[in-house]
Amino acid sequence: MSQQTLVLPPGLAHDRPLVEAASGGAENEWVKYDKVKQYTNAFVILDDKKVLLGLKKRGIGMGLWNGFGGKVDPGETPEQAAVRELQEEAGITAPLQQCGTLLFVVDGVDTAFDISVFNAYEYTGTVTESEEMRPEWFSIQKSMLPPHHPLTTIDHGEASETLPPIPLQTMWADDEFWLPLMFARRYFVGRADFGADNKMRRWWFAAEPTPA
Numbered sequence: 001m002s003q004q005t006l007v008l009p010p011g012l013a014h015d016r017p018l019v020e021a022a023s024g025g026a027e028n029e030w031v032k033y034d035k036v037k038q039y040t041n042a043f044v045i046l047d048d049k050k051v052l053l054g055l056k057k058r059g060i061g062m063g064l065w066n067g068f069g070g071k072v073d074p075g076e077t078p079e080q081a082a083v084r085e086l087q088e089e090a091g092i093t094a095p096l097q098q099c100g101t102l103l104f105v106v107d108g109v110d111t112a113f114d115i116s117v118f119n120a121y122e123y124t125g126t127v128t129e130s131e132e133m134r135p136e137w138f139s140i141q142k143s144m145l146p147p148h149h150p151l152t153t154i155d156h157g158e159a160s161e162t163l164p165p166i167p168l169q170t171m172w173a174d175d176e177f178w179l180p181l182m183f184a185r186r187y188f189v190g191r192a193d194f195g196a197d198n199k200m201r202r203w204w205f206a207a208e209p210t211p212a
């Protein structure tokens with residue numbers, strides 16, 4: 001896992017050192033794509049202990065828990081879009097900062113998803129359900145990374161007795177690989193390719209070795 005020799009998947013770029021965190025499906029070629037569409041995904045995390053997720057009520061990812069986000073509109077920066085989507089979907093305002101970049105490619109779909117992931121450690125306003133999302137707090141509990149993993153440095157404290165654990169079974173399959181990197185406060189990059197059956201065929205995730 002030398003930092004110098006890391007080869008990023010096609011479509012990913014990063015100009016600071018990275019430590020590979022997870023990869024798989026190397027027997028499959030990276031899927032080719034023609035166009036890229038920009039999306040945002042935003043998370044509010046309090047005390048490194050709880051995270052606000054939303055149950056998507058319609059459209060892409062319906063029935064799955066996720067951060068709040070959507071398409072970057074023409075003339076908007078990803079940050080402006082992330083702030084707008086968090087307000088629209090969860091009713092709150094937060095000082096969002098980009099904490100990662102993800103690329104998703106679906107076999108047979110010519111437009112790839114370029115997702116700028118944002119987070120904030122505070123917010124203002126009242127968390128409110130919207131037509132698109134049902135927001136709920138979840139407990140981060142202990143690190144989702146293996147105990148002696150070099151990126152495991154944040155103490156998430158005792159499990160909350162009142163909040164449910166992060167519902168990985170009802171989230172996108174790629175989330176288990178990059179959510180722990182975000183909770184460890186490491187800037188992350190990654191790519192996941194999905195087959196037409198929506199199963200992950202190839203994936204690669206890495207994070208910066210030092211906390212942001």
Ligand SMILES: CNc1ncnc2c1ncn2[C@@H]1O[C@H](COP(=O)(O)OP(=O)(O)OP(=O)(O)O)[C@@H](O)[C@H]1O
Binds near residue numbers: 039067071104
């Ligand atoms: C493949 N693995 C994935 N893992 C995690 N998150 C994923 C994802 N693939 C898409 N996403 C997110 O799904 C939302 C779609 O956004 P989407 O609802 O289509 O956008 P928008 O709100 O602009 O649409 P409408 O208002 O419904 O038209 C957006 O947050 C985007 O980041």
